[in-house]
Amino acid sequence: MLSNLLDGECGAIRLSEDIESNGEAMLRHACAHGLEGMIAKNKDALYRSGRTGDWLKIRCVNSESFAVIGYEESQKVRGSLASLLLAGRRGGKLVYVGNVGTGFSAKMARDLRVQLDGMRTENPAVPIKGKNLVFAEPTLVAEVNFSTWTHDGHLRHPSFKGLRDAADNAEILDLD
Incomplete structure (x- = not known):
């Protein structure tokens, strides 16, 4: 629903692209490009506020x-x-x-x-x-x-x- 609603929008609220890929390969790619890391989410989990463990911040070290x-x-x-x-x-x-x-x-x-x-x-x-x-x-x-x-x-x-x-x-x- 959000992708249809926000299609083409470039204001303060944007929809991040969903990339389904091998997580290890994505992290290597992010690190090779000098990024600090990536954010990953359990795609089957509903959005809930707070620290649930469904979202992970994975840093390049x-x-x-x-x-x-x-x-x-x-x-x-x-x-x-x-x-x-x-x-x-x-x-x-x-x-x-x-x-x-x-x-x-x-x-x-x-x-x-x-x-x-x-x-x-x-x-x-x-x-x-x-x-x-x-x-x-x-x-x-x-x-x-x-x-x-x-x-x-x-x-x-x-x-x-x-x-x-x-x-x-x-x-x-x-x-x-």
Whole structure:
């Protein structure tokens, strides 16, 4: 009924196209085109307001390895960090790609700070301005999930997944 009523309309109320396809293939296609993901609905379910589980938001998730070049001190928890400063490689040089402040527990944040304090340096691997920044030698490699890149080359919605072990030949992302 709605398709007949809204046929050709381009105002504030529009009918989204119904695409019946393999969900995994659609998600791969959406991610390949740089989209954040897709919305899927159980086609046999009636529309009901609220969180019923009939609608799903499925996000594209990228996962890459980045050099940890320091951290931002926590202003809330003494002896902890608020976020890790991250870099990738471009033209053989490290380039700041943003920071990640989620995905680690309070204990892990304290442990990471202790570890990075042992690698402190006065000369940052990448020149970054900001308050409460502590720079470290870029020897740790962090695995980070993120949705996409911002227009200025930073990570969008990053989440820390863990440190990569040097034994697994962890390579930081080459942005070239």
